[in-house]
Amino acid sequence: MEKQYHCSFKFEQIKEKFGGLRVYYALTDIDREKVHEIHAHLNALTDLIQRISLTTCEITGAPGKLYTKGWHRVLCEEEALKLGYIDLPPSAVS
Numbered sequence: 001m002e003k004q005y006h007c008s009f010k011f012e013q014i015k016e017k018f019g020g021l022r023v024y025y026a027l028t029d030i031d032r033e034k035v036h037e038i039h040a041h042l043n044a045l046t047d048l049i050q051r052i053s054l055t056t057c058e059i060t061g062a063p064g065k066l067y068t069k070g071w072h073r074v075l076c077e078e079e080a081l082k083l084g085y086i087d088l089p090p091s092a093v094s
């Protein structure tokens with residue numbers, strides 16, 4: 001089922017933290033009755049973007065995971081080897 005909402009949407013900030021993306025947005029001109037519903041949809045979307053960013057190689061877009069060389073990056077195995085990154089133990093990810 002398709003729903004339509006009226007509001008103005010703006011990305012405030014998109015940044016990388018521990019290899020994953022963090023997305024911040026701002027809404028204006030929202031229908032007050034729908035504000036919680038709209039935020040619920042957008043929060044689900046930004047959570048999804050965050051999860052996908054942790055499993056997508058930032059260079060090639062291939063399936064990837066977190067590697068480290070001091071600095072954390074999400075890479076496929078091939079890029080990780082090429083750039084000298086090593087596996088990040090799952091316990092190191094909070």
Ligand SMILES: [Zn+2]
Nearest residue numbers: 057060076079
């Ligand atoms: Zn890659």
